[in-house]
Amino acid sequence: MPKTPKLRTQYVCNNCGYITPSWYGRCPNCSEWDSLTETVIERSPTTTALTSLVSRTTPIRLNDIRPDGYERVPVSIGELNRVLGGGIVPGSAVLISGEPGIGKSSLMLQLAAELSNSLGAVLYISAEESTSQIKLRAERLNVNADTLYLLNETSLEEISNHIINLQPKLVVVDSIQTITSDLIESAAGGVAQVKECGARLTQLAKQTNIPIFIIGHVTKSGSIAGPLVLQHAVDAVLYLEGERYHAYRLLRSVKNRFGATDEVGVFEMTQEGMIEVANPSEAFLAERAGDASGNAIAVTLEGTRPLLVEIQALTSVTAFGLPRRTANGVDMNRLLLLTAVLTKRVGLKLYNQDIFVNVVGGLKINEPAADLSVAVAIASSFKDYRVWDDMAVIGEIGLSGELRNIASAEKRIKEAYKLGFKRALVPHAVAASSAGKSNGMQLIGAKSVGEALEAALIK
Numbered sequence: 001m002p003k004t005p006k007l008r009t010q011y012v013c014n015n016c017g018y019i020t021p022s023w024y025g026r027c028p029n030c031s032e033w034d035s036l037t038e039t040v041i042e043r044s045p046t047t048t049a050l051t052s053l054v055s056r057t058t059p060i061r062l063n064d065i066r067p068d069g070y071e072r073v074p075v076s077i078g079e080l081n082r083v084l085g086g087g088i089v090p091g092s093a094v095l096i097s098g099e100p101g102i103g104k105s106s107l108m109l110q111l112a113a114e115l116s117n118s119l120g121a122v123l124y125i126s127a128e129e130s131t132s133q134i135k136l137r138a139e140r141l142n143v144n145a146d147t148l149y150l151l152n153e154t155s156l157e158e159i160s161n162h163i164i165n166l167q168p169k170l171v172v173v174d175s176i177q178t179i180t181s182d183l184i185e186s187a188a189g190g191v192a193q194v195k196e197c198g199a200r201l202t203q204l205a206k207q208t209n210i211p212i213f214i215i216g217h218v219t220k221s222g223s224i225a226g227p228l229v230l231q232h233a234v235d236a237v238l239y240l241e242g243e244r245y246h247a248y249r250l251l252r253s254v255k256n257r258f259g260a261t262d263e264v265g266v267f268e269m270t271q272e273g274m275i276e277v278a279n280p281s282e283a284f285l286a287e288r289a290g291d292a293s294g295n296a297i298a299v300t301l302e303g304t305r306p307l308l309v310e311i312q313a314l315t316s317v318t319a320f321g322l323p324r325r326t327a328n329g330v331d332m333n334r335l336l337l338l339t340a341v342l343t344k345r346v347g348l349k350l351y352n353q354d355i356f357v358n359v360v361g362g363l364k365i366n367e368p369a370a371d372l373s374v375a376v377a378i379a380s381s382f383k384d385y386r387v388w389d390d391m392a393v394i395g396e397i398g399l400s401g402e403l404r405n406i407a408s409a410e411k412r413i414k415e416a417y418k419l420g421f422k423r424a425l426v427p428h429a430v431a432a433s434s435a436g437k438s439n440g441m442q443l444i445g446a447k448s449v450g451e452a453l454e455a456a457l458i459k
Helices: 078-084 104-118 131-140 156-166 191-208 228-233 280-284 332-346 368-383 409-418 428-432 449-456
Strands: 008-013 036-041 093-098 122-126 148-151 170-174 212-216 236-241 248-256 264-270 273-276 295-302 305-317 325-328 353-359 391-393 423-427 442-446
Touching: 008 191, 036 191, 078 248, 078 264, 078 273, 093 104, 093 191, 093 228, 104 122, 104 131, 104 148, 104 170, 104 212, 104 273, 122 131, 122 156, 131 148, 148 156, 156 191, 191 212, 191 228, 248 280, 264 280, 264 305, 280 305, 295 368, 295 409, 305 368, 305 409, 325 332, 332 353, 332 368, 332 449, 353 368, 368 391, 368 449, 391 409, 391 449, 409 423, 423 428, 423 449, 428 442, 442 449
Parallel strands: 093 212, 093 236, 122 148, 122 170, 170 212, 295 391, 325 353, 391 423, 423 442
Antiparallel strands: 008 036, 236 248, 248 264, 264 273, 295 305, 305 353
């Protein structure tokens, strides 16, 4: 008798998609407890490799391909249009994710209603809410569309049939973690289900030339839940972020095959839904207190858009043996680095000071070009000296206390000048370059942090 082939198994993390041949109580990748589930590795037929040698497709020259039917569909929501690269590409699959309550469903419902009024039938599929609940949310958002169809369904096969029969102009699926396929014997939200449903929805979008927006959940660490293959399969990955108790939301393009990555759109969360913020820098600086110490204006670059944000710092003598360092919107490791540089290279005695740094508006700054503004704000609070009201601060700080060059300096300076700032404190290399030849803006170049503090603080 022929021997029955032995089944091979592997363990997949339900939280991050990590694969390992042996079981662990705690995932080695994301440190989540009791998240590894056993799955069987299906063996492919031995004839697959041979049959794949006979291709059923014909190579086509690049110049002979006509991109008919692939013109972008612009949307009236300007910030979303910006993040998508100028509009929605027919047949594209877009994954949008974010924390619960951040506004994903509201934004997608507004998009569905807007395209329904301008193009025709749009299908909004929700496996989390009933159609009556979506109707209540639509009334709260003042959404009214005659050709917007709602569907409450969890079966992928039924969803595919409805899409093929209705042939809508746009499909929204809320959410990928609640949809199941009859071909996969596992619970909804599992790695196998999310992988299969995501791949088949993407394939359906390509075959029908219908754009499909897929809403996804995030893990405790803030990353997109599910296997990484889901992010690889879709054409674009958008991430909606922001502090839950702040009004502003940032829609960030993490991946986009049809546009620029790291592009950012700014929205304000209101009772009427997501309202786009056309001039975010002006909104972030609307309530700035210019007569207080510990404030500095940073010019950060989000994608291709420069944003002016206020950085606040507060220092006080610690009441404990070990001083505290608290950062909101700034990387903690970066704050510790800047504190060490100010202590060692500038001589500020911060070893007995509690330091608190906050980015106004609930934004998160990750780029090093905001180093100098954070350092100026800390020094301003420590010495109790104000920073010039009309000064923007831009620059990266090295471990030796030197100021290093930054990217897109000219674009940042122009944005600051447009908002009424008359001076810009920049690295010496920027002031001496062609980017420093800015009409109307006084550029103050500095080679070190010490020089920058002398120019920025009003004694």
